[in-house]
Amino acid sequence: MRRAMSSAESALPPPSPLAVPVLMGVVFLSLIGFGVVIPLLPFYAVVFSATAWQVTLMFAVFAAGQFFGELIWGRLSDRIGRKPVILGTILMAALGYVALAYAPNIWFAVAARAVAGVFSGNISTIQGYIVDVTPPEKLAGRLGLIGSAFGIGFVVGPLLGGLLARPELGAAGFQPPLLTAAALCLAGAAGAAVFVRESRGRAAAGAQRPGPLQALAQTLRDPTLRRLMGGTFLSFAGFSAMWSIFGLWGAAEYGWDPKMIGFVMALTGVAAATSQGVLAGWAVQKIGERPTVLIGLTVTAVFLFLEALGPPVTVAIILMIVLVIGHTTSQPATSSLISRAAPAGRQGETLGANNASSAAARVLGPVMAGFLFSGVGTWAPFVLAGVLILPAAVLIGLGGRR
Template sequence: MSEMKKLAPVALATGISIIGLGTVIPILPFYAKSMDADAFTAALVFSTFSAAAFFSTPFWGSLSDKIGRKPVMLLSALCTVIAYLWLAHASVLWEIFASRAFAGFTAGWLATSQAFVADVTLQENRAKGMGMLGAAFGIGFTIGPGLGAWSVGSIDNPDFTTPAYIAAAMAALSLIVALIFVKEPERHRDITARMPMRRVLKDGVLARLLAVYFAVSLMFTAIEGTFAFWAADKFGLGPRDVGLYLVFAGVVTAIVQGGIGRIVRKRGEAKVVLLGVGFLFLSFLIMTQITGENGIYFVMGALALAMGLHNPAMQSLFSRLASAQNQGGVMGAAQAATALARVPGPAWAGFVFAHFGADMPYYVGAVVLFFLIFAVLIVTRQATKRIEEAG
């Protein structure tokens, strides 16, 4: 069986799962606001999930090294179903936070699926495999926000329960697909060693790459956590409008990540990562300057290009730096870095938004990203040099 055929069931299950996540993402800030949360508190809904995922993701990645990829995927999917059902039945604000925290603690799917990609692909096809997984994310984030926008109803009388039920159904379908079609990869069955976080951080190149990954994610999540309120403040938009803009971003991401393997083969991971950060910088600049709703398409397009290029290329770098014995541990550490960034990212942006105005978080972010571009250039070159020296 070819590498891509082995990946197809995982990509399908991942895409279905992300449809569920995409369904609730546009409505979460408004859901919290309906229970009297202010902009800062509502942004913390995203931080809560990410804080829980930060503590749990390395565990799930390492556990998948030990007991197998498929069992971890199935357990994570089952818990995700429960989390969405809890969200659908939330009657007070703390239940929204608690349900997202539970989802974060059991969010082992992503790190495990990335380790699965590493198990079944050769190094020269690693970026293509990560891109296939990324394309599944893009498709999921195309369909999901559309479902959310359709099911949430009008801005005057929103229905927050139905999107949560749809998300639970998608998670359940993902569980079924994984149970029936995903086959445990052969390569990791011979693995006996694991690489805990402390060993990852002792590796200078990996540690610096993790720091860069964290910083870029910190900026991306600043937009993610405040976009809904920014759109409402600037243009009076509601959850349905936000969902439709996210559909557009998902389409762009899916197109980019579907071809990421060819882009990386031609340019190399380091250049693609740098290009992605450049587009993220551009999205922040555009966000501070637009005066009409149509300008949001330029923001979302640049943002989708940024993450569509950056994430798969960076994940490919991490995977190529890791040994065959430590794929789960290293990929888990990478996901922990992004999860950690998602804790202060929405929080700082929400605080600045609430106290200094709608555009101020993006002025701050643009300045930070300008300097971050130089750090990315240096660190990705160091990573590429080690890969080349290792042969």
């Protein structure tokens, strides 16, 4: 449901035609920050003498930071506008990369990732901007384009981490890819400052809005949103469990080095970008949002179970590409369902609550995966991921309608 435009917002200048492409670039940079670390994880373990659970903790605390960031920034952008929130969070994320580049030990690295996570929790603000400036009939396609930026970032981030890392230099070998990511963030902030025009006016002075946790509780009281967010939570708990051990799994099972890990992740990133930029919008037009989610997440779960069987390396790479396509195809349809179910004037807050749900899942998933990887076997996190994603397909894809 498209929200009514206030008189303050109707007085705003029309959005720049370059605003959406620039914001896609900002999302791309956010995913570089996520992906650049994955090829480095096995070598954080070596350089800092860290265990598997400590390495996956870097994923978990980043997601914990995003949980609070999504609750704060989406709601704040509803009140003060999208642009200042987008600019401030990008600049602080750049500082997070610099701090991680100079981490002297694993616990400093964990702390740096936690702080960086808070300022990377700005995706709901960007989604809120897209909702503000997009007609309802084009919303799923636009959100799919934003999702394709995730995929492209997933190509460049791991490649950047794998190609620029110098593990033979110890901790200093992590600095080139991380400092490059910080520089790219600064470029993204400059682009947003020039090309992104504010899409909504400030809320009236003294307007009473619930606090972040109250807003989350208020959102969860809606049965439709509760079901959609529950599906989001399970889906991302499973998917993040798999990604958090991906570098460790590749090194342990197939002897992959950072360059090979980055290469395989680049392949999955190309698949993700294609599925979200092309396949997701096409699927929604042809079969609808809920069937798209049901099919996509079911395919993901089945291929995760097949990956757990320990196939030959070529088959393992193909399975990884297909399961990523399934998951990423479902995401724009889910976001579209949530944005249309959101109360008028609270799209940023509601999308923030949903992204906070996925961030909370990315805390739980990596923690469980780290313990399973160390204590049960390299295959166990894949089974966990499939078991979590199957009910997500049912909750979102077969759930009742308003």
